Amino acid sequence: MTGSRGAVTRVVSLVPSLTEAVAETLPGALVGATDWCTHPAGLDVARIGGTKNPDVDAVRRLAPDLVVANEEENREPDLAALRAAGVEVLVTEVRDVPGAFRELDRVLRACGTKGRPRWLDEAEAAWSDLPGPLASSGGPSRRTTAVVPVWRRPWMVLGRDTFAGDVLARLGVDHLYAAHAERYPRIPLEDLREADPDLVVLPDEPYRFTAEDGPEAFAGTPCALVSGRHLTWYGPSLAEAPRVIGEALRAARR
Template sequence: MRVVSLVPSLTEAVAVTLPGALAGATDWCCRPEDLDVARVGGTKNPALDRIVALAPDLVIANEEENRAPDLDALRAAGLHVLVTEVRSVPQACTELDRVLTACGARGRPRWLDEAEEAWTALPEPAERRTAVVPVWRRPWMVLGRDTFAGDLLARLGVDHVYAAHPERYPRVPLEELRAKAPDLVVLPDEPYRFTAGDGPEAFPGLPCALVSGRHLTWYGPSLARAPRVLAGALGAAGR
């Protein structure tokens, strides 16, 4: 089985579970750190000719991270494309199982069982907090409706204030974000790399939690540690 992955989290999942199955991955696929495969461009602008030349048995993609015209072009070139949809933690586990099976796995990997157990065993949050969750600045964009990261945060007791917005990643003026007066602002280090000196200064007086984007937005082996990693970062905000 030769697989090309157009999604960083799926790349990690396949590489960890089925060493040698990956023939290609995007330039943004940085896990595992020793990944040595052909690079095929970005998630939004893959080099289609390079992918076709690799002659993969399967291309794995995601309906949010990859563009439909690119996937249609790969299908037109005769390639089999599997497209995932991940908007909740349970759906992530189901889709990961589907992807790995399609890539040749003969059973569920232990890390996926551990990830599912970690999220199923979460205690009821002692308190619920509201949050604004920017994912980009210039312009400011935040989590909106029906997102994987939003579902993940809700399971940790954090309800983001734009969960009912008609858009999934709305652009919202900074003044409006501040006016929402959330209990905290959650600032991941991807896709925009928020840091202690780039992000919190925009929200004076509001507790800010700098969190790992990999643990907030990736669905793969990182899911097993995500509850502990994120709970620590969220709990420390405002202390």
């Protein structure tokens, strides 16, 4: 597939998920990525700043045929500045797992892939045949309620219409703020406790929750420490996400 100016051979990614997808599928096409693009390991490309504060001039100097971005992770003023500099920008919108597969296919085709990569087929297969709802050890299989903080000071949680929320829902976990008017609402800690979830899901990004930083706020409620890459990234990690996230959720309920 070609961009408006011909074949795409130089790609800059402003999204860690898409960086991994492009690097794994089209080795050599990726010439720039953000400081937060940590996969694949050892990625040797120019670094152009963060997802929220990319160095537009640095991107322009790389002379990319295409910049891939996301409407949630990147800021519109930065994308507008790139377009004004004559750079072609493809912006993805991912709110659920099926949408992730559609957008990944679109991005990879725009970057020049000639067919679907094996990892994308494997990821779709992993999500097409999931086990039943999360069960506590020895207990009946049923859906689990959860709150899912993504930040503290102030506390922020998953709200409506989020990719991570859909990932959890497909694994049998219903987060309690899925109907909130905001996508990432600020909720006082006392309200989160009073919501009385079965489980608190604590990812290690964007806030890096750890065993020492997070669970102590929810004494008496099981807490699942999960990989943010598997919960929030849409790329090659999708192939193993059901297993990795599912294991963390079950371990928390034992």
